[in-house]
Amino acid sequence: MSVTLADVARRAGVSPATASRALGGRPHVAPATRMRVRRAADELNFVVSPEASRLAGGARGRVGVVVPHLAQWSCGAALEGLEPVLRGAGVDLLLYGVGDPAARTAFFADLPARRRVDALVVLGTALDEQERARLELMAVPVVAAAGRGGQPGVRVDEHAAARHAVDHLLHLGHRRIGAVAAAGPPDGVLEAFAAAHRDALHDAGLAHDAGLLVRVGRGAPGAAEGAGRLLGLREPPTAVVASSDEVALGVVRTLGRARLRVPDDVSVVGLGDHPLAEAADLTTVCRPAREQGAEAGRMVLEALAGGAVPTVVLPSRLVVRGSTAPPGRTT
Amino acid sequence: MSVTLADVARRAGVSPATASRALGGRPHVAPATRMRVRRAADELNFVVSPEASRLAGGARGRVGVVVPHLAQWSCGAALEGLEPVLRGAGVDLLLYGVGDPAARTAFFADLPARRRVDALVVLGTALDEQERARLELMAVPVVAAAGRGGQPGVRVDEHAAARHAVDHLLHLGHRRIGAVAAAGPPDGVLEAFAAAHRDALHDAGLAHDAGLLVRVGRGAPGAAEGAGRLLGLREPPTAVVASSDEVALGVVRTLGRARLRVPDDVSVVGLGDHPLAEAADLTTVCRPAREQGAEAGRMVLEALAGGAVPTVVLPSRLVVRGSTAPPGRTT
DNA sequence: TTGAAAGCGCTAACAT
DNA sequence: ATGTTAGCGCTTTCAA
Secondary structure, eight states: OOOOHHHHHHHHTSOHHHHHHHHTTOSSOOHHHHHHHHHHHHHHTOOOOHHHHHHTTOOOOEEEEEESOTTSHHHHHHHHHHHHHHHHTTOEEEEEEOOSHHHHHHHHHHOTTTTTOSEEEEESOOOOHHHHHHHHHHTSOEEEESSOSSSSEEEEOHHHHHHHHHHHHHHHTOOOEEEEEESOSOHHHHHHHHHHHHHHHHHTTOOOOGGGEEEEOSHHHHHHHHHHHHHTSSSOOSEEEESSHHHHHHHHHHHHHTTOOTTTTOEEEOSBOOHHHHHTTOBEEEOOHHHHHHHHHHHHHHHHTTOOOOEEEEOOEEEOOTTOOSOOSOO | OOOOHHHHHHHHTSOHHHHHHHHTTOSSOOHHHHHHHHHHHHHHTOOOOHHHHHHTTOOOOEEEEEESOTTSHHHHHHHHHHHHHHHHTTOEEEEEEOOSHHHHHHHHHHOTTTTTOSEEEEESOOOOHHHHHHHHHHTSOEEEESSOSSSSEEEEOHHHHHHHHHHHHHHHTOOOEEEEEESOSOHHHHHHHHHHHHHHHHHTTOOOOGGGEEEEOSHHHHHHHHHHHHHTSSSOOSEEEESSHHHHHHHHHHHHHTTOOTTTTOEEEOSBOOHHHHHTTOBEEEOOHHHHHHHHHHHHHHHHTTOOOOEEEEOOEEEOOTTOOSOOSOO
């Protein structure tokens, strides 16, 4: 049926063991022999069977990626960073979506990854105690990426990111700065956002005003509601920071409907540097999603090589675009 | 080390063969025996080794997904549709990113999928002749999804989608309708877009005006340029249809900078129904990405079962939001 | 219905 | 440097 290592060995006039060594790039093979085997393999169009190889104790190299929301750009971007690193090292990437709660339960219950993967990357979601315990049971390295922290892996400092945003507005001269925190991200992230907003205003010596932080539901309706609540304040803010670019765009739209111009009347800052933020000319704070993925990939490789998984916090970076400006003349 | 089938068999007091049959759901096992084996497996926390299983001629069930731009929401969405279908059927999903040209070349050159996967899904990209030939060589079913057509699989009718958009504008009373086609999607898609624009205007009895279709580069700069060119026309359009939602948002922004209101002064329609389109209140045409993924998944399953891969064209659907309105009083 | 035996294709010791 | 010998953990004939 398909070409086997034995075929290649025969054609090259060596034993299967030597052929295996030669092809696998392992030592103790004469250069000439290696060449010969390589050529034979080429001619036969041979590719090792990963099953057989693994079964026989060879190639490690399969990592599972657990992702909640594939459609979310940040997950995709992280994957895009992760994939080449892993592939470059010859390890395969198995995808496990756990967006659906049922699927999530099933994943951790079936522990389907057991024996299927040599390591796991958990992308953009926090694991609860039970889930962590299940993973522990698998006895493979687990790298968290883009999560809220708490597990070894890579993430960004959410508090710092949000502060970049608020500080930018303060720096522009704004004194009434609203914040819209929309549900969606893991709790820890939202908390960091709220805290950063509070801290920044406090550090600027501004009186605390609980009304400036509004917590809303996810999606477009949430963003609209948030903007509406802020606008309805006795003294509406001259600038708004949103917990994500998605929310920020919703805020911009709601402002527009209220005949308020961005940034002339109100400045808006997002969080994340969504690909569309550039098109929408939205000032935002870049959370390097790709980089997080790539870093996670490197961590996996190290872990596979026997190392421990460290914790790395990547910096975020303010990206100033056209949705922010100094406060206008009137309020 | 890890629990093997033999362990389970011993504990259940049967032979490995019977245990295998019982666990694998194959016939010729007494119900009572099957139960006993199942329980033993449970108690031992046993999971079959996929390598060994496959090697021994068991479970097929591993499909590769080839994706160019993971970070693009439509790819993510398609994956999100694809994954549960496949997982539900017990097949694993291997991810192969081919966004980077080098990676793409490497993928098709190494033919790494050979023997690694039992089927392939090609997401959102068109294969050239050579690539197709390489895949052919693998002798596994290939399902194209969200491509430009040409290969069996699932896609949407791009021409119809674009026409929905233009027809909507015509229906609102617009007579000068510009189109911004930004580079990015496979050629065929862009062609369909251009043709639909032309055809719709023609069918509406409007004189042909080549200036109304502008082709620009990708990204925010492209969108801005496109809007600018349209605005610079002797007789600027009262409505614009963009080749994607991303571009549409860029157009909206550029319009805003030119102090033109959407939809009061100019209507804008996007294409794709990007998740952010709702937040941005953008009228668009929904290309059901998730559905395409799910459909592709079903096709793979059928193909794995020995069926042929059909070609399915999914309908697109106009989603009217706040970025379109009848033409204003003045131009 | 069940068991025994023979590999699947490869790699890792242990020779040579 | 190369060959020989045993499996890896499972499924599948074939026999009982």
